[in-house]
Amino acid sequence: MSNTEYLRQLSVCLFGVLDKAGASEYVRKLRQNGKLVSDVLVTMQLLFEEREVGVYTFGSACEGTTTPGMNSDEDIMMCFLSMPVFEKEEDIDEYYKEELQLDRDEVEFNYALMLIDDYTPVGFTKLQFVKAEDDDCIITLSKDANGIDVVVNSGMLDAMDHDERNGPAGTTLKRPGFSDLDHKPSFRCRKWPRIAEEFFTRERKYGFPSQDVRHDFGKYGIFFVPTGHSESPEKHLQWRLSYSLQERKIMLSLSETQYKCYVLLKMVKEDFVKPVVSGKSLTSYQCKTSMFFCMETTDTAVWVEENLIACFIKCVHLLKRWISKGFVPSYFMPLTNIWKGDACIRQRVVDVLDRVLQDAPGYLFKLRCDRVGIMLKDEFSPTRDEDGLHMSNGNHIIPNNDACQAAKRVLHLAVYNLHYKSLSEVAILTRHLMLLILSKNDTIARAIVKLRRFIKDLQNAERVADMSLKPLEDTQYAMHFVLPYVFATLGSHLALNDKLTGRKTLSTETIQFLEKGLLSDALSGSLKYATALYALEQYEDCLKILRNLDANLQRNVISQRLCVDRDITTTILVNEELLEKVITEEPTLNDVLTSHMATCVMFQPTEIGLLPRELQYEMFRSCFTETDALYWFDYVVVDAKILLYYLLYRVHKKLNHDECSDHSFLWMISTLEDDYNLCHFETAMNLIGCIWREKEKPDLSMKAFRNSWTRRPEHNAAKWHVALMCFEHFQSKRLGNDEFDRKEGGQRLEKIIYSRV
Template sequence: MSNNIREYMAHVSRHLFKVLDIAGASEYVRNTRQQCELVGDVLASLTYGIEEGDVAIYTFGSMSEGTTTPGMNSDTDTMMCFQLYPVFETKADVTFEDMNTKYGKKYGDNDYTYFLMLNDGETPIGFCKLEIILGIVMEPTNPNFSLHVCMDINGRCVITNSCMVDAMDQDERNGPAATTYKRPGFTDLDYIPSFRCAKWPSVAEEFLTRKRKYGFPSTDMAADFASFGIFFVPTGHSDSLEKHLQWRLSFSLQERKIMLNLNPTQFKCYILLKMIKEDFVKAAVPGKSLTSYQCKTSIFWSIEKTHPSIWVESNLVACLVKCLHLLKIWIRNGFVPNFFMPPVSIWKGSKAICKMVTCIIDSILKDPIEYLLSLKCDRVGSLLRRSLETCIEVGQKRQEETEKSDNYFREAKRTLHLSVHRLHYSFSSDTSHMCVGLLHHVSSDDDIDSCIVNHRGLISFLRNTTKMSKLMFQPLNYVQQASECVLPFLLTSYGSQLASKSLLQPNAGTHEQAMAHLKTGQHSGYL
């Protein structure tokens, strides 16, 4: 590559970087989306955990990562993890110390119902069956699903992967998800039921031990990955005779951790890959072909294989080209390696689809800047063209063209501001709704002393944000923000309960406590 071409790509990269900010991929919007979704996860987990049983809520994909823009209309992927039934890889791993601590029980290991990962010759790598081991003690059931037990080909008692999705209200089945809100004007909402194993699986041991020349992911991050464990989502291998009994291993928490730590150039590169997928691949190739997850995988592998100094603003186009080159090679060979389990391919397209997608990517690589100038998503192509035109000396431009360009940028900024406003409004509305649900729960008992005890217990739990973070496997900073959202409502409600008791029982000595909690709650900025 000549110096002139390299300098021109750097010039376009800097303009493209700023254009993406206007289109909705700025660090402010990215962080706002992440905060709204991840704080909402913590609040939703609290609500579901109290009202529906032991269910943890996780939002994955574009919304929680902040890797979307107003024009993408991305899906919301919400995982509902049913934690009452833990998964273990082997019987040697079985222990219920955490369960006893969490639920305050003192049962023996034989009392709990749990699942064992079952891998045999009938199960492809990346999938497993879940053998059910019934406990003596009858656990409380969740009305959202029931376990369907079936005998596999080897005579083992396993649970079917349809037992949870089929029990949920949905418009359609989409892989492991039950898709709802499938109608005009709404973002598609995918509910993905799951179970969880607290231990990193041995089948993915290579990820933790492989040598990384450029230190990505970092040693500390990889250590966190191991502590997250993995999920099991209800979908089997499409070519397997026992696909209705298989569960796919999911590393969603690890993926989200990486995405939350991408630098601005890496983040914008992924945004561009998704836009290219939507505008040039999806529009030309029928059915399912290139996916956002495959684009994300190309980012992960590219970062691992390149020096960190490459991922800077002036190299945005060059980094995009590198990822597209990698995707082209993979898809041409019909094999896209999973980042956490490289022997597993995440490509599902036919040979005909491979050829079509490869041809499209090859065309883009021949003239990437021209294709970037043609992007329709969020008007990025037009904004980039106008941004580059402003570099021409003012004397060479007509006044009307300058005004037209300025109007175009103002309209793009207005669209973004409206989108951010809706984001803040939705977060405030959802937070208020969940706070009302929590208040209703702790105040549902007619006995005022019971209400006070319920309030005190929940307030104590919310103040121990470190424990909450470990139990929910959510980032500590988002757990702290969620706690700050809810505590004022609980404190004022708790103060009201104490004040009521002081009126009913004047000698109870609760008046001063009531006033203190009311003042603490009312002085918060969240009320």
């Protein structure tokens, strides 16, 4: 067998091994989708808060080009939209006309002009600040060598919290189970700069990137990040041109072979370069750049499974040639050098790459990251022929060693955790958006108008994409997660309106929105529907929904801990049944959310009239001395499974199903004891205490309230329930049990509570 054929067979084997190590298409898309949706929602939240900041996730976390063993850093670009940047003065008139659709004399705003002179290296610019009249914008300025006021690049980064500075980023260092977070403040120019026009004009034999993709690049514009050229006397005034959106576009469109090639380059960097070369040396961005140039100069037909190692070797060859000369060109501006190491470091990196090139298969068998090397040995079972070439005996054995089993388990847990983290983040951001829309002082009519307007805005994905400066396809995908929650909330407000106007059944429009809200997750949308039916005394219909939920509440429906600070490495309990389902069926994020995740159920202050009386107390948790900044002060938030069994108990009581109501109560208690992921323990204990009080078990009731109060001493409605019990006890002692009407006494105390809080 020739060496070429050997490499082809080894490539095919390595292709499969990388899948098992976490570099599969499924895991890649999972990572990409989660981060892209999060980006859209975070930026929308900031815009609703009128903070004029766009958030973009770049690098491995968003590209999906990482594995559990790499635990790559997460790069977050924070773009300040309040100060647009223009290359030329004439671009400003175009911005007024096309973007603002106003005349220039109608409105003024702060902006900056790119300023490139003899003191500015290629790939960098200074930002000349132009301030609008009567504007209080505070930006650190300094005069450059020509006496022009320009923006200092350190001011924005110094104002951010970080552990250390790395180039243009403020870095929050790793904690167990977390990635480093690189926060990069930036400004943005909406147009591609003329100084980078070479990217569009250079000859491309194989048409990479395609003409359509290059057209999108121009629309994305560029960022300016706060870092200057290390050898420039004006480095504190310079901003580097960043093409991160264009880079991300390429990375998201990589073929599977190209994607795995890049992962291999990163693994070699981590396992063989990083341990022996200290300081600034080979970076993931340089590996990425070498692959981009190789893709541009190679026929796409070459990038196939059996050529994986050959493509990897081509990229390493290019890196070695660049680094040996001390110049690694930027892909988008080739005259810009992105190599940072000195001559000594350069030679040490070249030596490592040279050894890898001399025996690429041997080094691949030594890869430690995610146990790739060991798994490759087990699957390929290589021998050597009489000429000294690596040979395969043709037998692909099934790996059955501890390392392979450990890698498999780590990957499965990583995928499970990735689903949980991504969906929790999406659910949290969606809830925060909801809290920004409504105010506790809104009337029902006002709340309904606001929710209708919000839904209309969300359904106009093009407008949302334009506001948030996000790609349309990312925005449309994010809306699939947000809209069902908003539909359910509007449906419950319409249901309350039905109740207040004297209707005995839900209107057609109410039902339509509640049904659309069923897709929010596995439980919360359905529980909103059931709560509305309960409020309108449609107990049979309510029971039908609740029984269906209970019957289908499989063990692989897990609760999401949305409302508490937590260390994700210890508090997410693994559901083995769901873990197996995720691995074998490879569901999308949306599939897992709607079928297997139960988020907390939140009711706004405007929905108070829809709730059973015991839950209404939860909107009055805070006293005058309790000032912690918790976002859910004035809202009812209850774990979905707890609400399910509480409503079942209430409905069965209304229908005189005493045995069934007791059964539901027991399930409520056992769920609280068994489900570690529940996060509103105090609310559940308060509801349990109310039921014990109703059953005339004051000792058990007081014990439940005490447990609740112990778990959360402040911002807890247990105080009112205890006050009510003390009031009842005092009145019954004073008047005698025969003369004291518990219901009337409770109502009197509630009036006092409602009037004082």
